[in-house]
Amino acid sequence: MRHGIVPIVCVGEGLEIRQAEEHVLYCTAQLDASLEGLTAEQVAGLVVAYEPVWAIGTGEVATPDDAQEVCGALRSRLAERFGPETAASVRILYGGSVKAASTAGILAGPDIDGALVGGASLDADEFAQICRIAADGS
Numbered sequence: 001m002r003h004g005i006v007p008i009v010c011v012g013e014g015l016e017i018r019q020a021e022e023h024v025l026y027c028t029a030q031l032d033a034s035l036e037g038l039t040a041e042q043v044a045g046l047v048v049a050y051e052p053v054w055a056i057g058t059g060e061v062a063t064p065d066d067a068q069e070v071c072g073a074l075r076s077r078l079a080e081r082f083g084p085e086t087a088a089s090v091r092i093l094y095g096g097s098v099k100a101a102s103t104a105g106i107l108a109g110p111d112i113d114g115a116l117v118g119g120a121s122l123d124a125d126e127f128a129q130i131c132r133i134a135a136d137g138s
């Protein structure tokens with residue numbers, strides 16, 4: 001951070017934790033631990049990504065509701081710790097098997113500012129479509 005690099009703080013639960021319905025607490029605890037020692041000013045410029053481990057590279061994308069549930073909880077936690085203005089300025093992304101077909105639904109979440117795209121970015125047409133959907137919904 002001292003050198004102006006913007007880190008992407010990735011949090012996300014494994015399948016067993018989701019099945020035990022502990023994913024929200026697990027992810028907010030990961031966020032807490034990651035931001036230890038940072039000031040609100042430093043946090044304001046961060047990018048946080050919710051990347052459930054079970055969705056990365058598996059073809060299994062979180063539902064829009066599941067993605068929003070965790071991203072909303074992450075933003076609320078940021079607000080508790082650093083204040084609402086800081087929380088509002090943090091970009092929160094969802095990552096995990098995002099494709100053009102799932103982009104609009106995921107990005108509809110009020111606390112989801114963007115997508116962290118892995119495999120789909122290797123297909124230029126697919127990636128261009130994701131970008132268009134993110135930019136103007138088309």
Ligand SMILES: O=C(CO)COP(=O)(O)O
Pocket residue numbers: 051055056057058059095096097098116117118119120
């Ligand atoms: O982890 C990711 C990007 O860092 C997501 O990858 P996929 O989109 O291939 O699941």
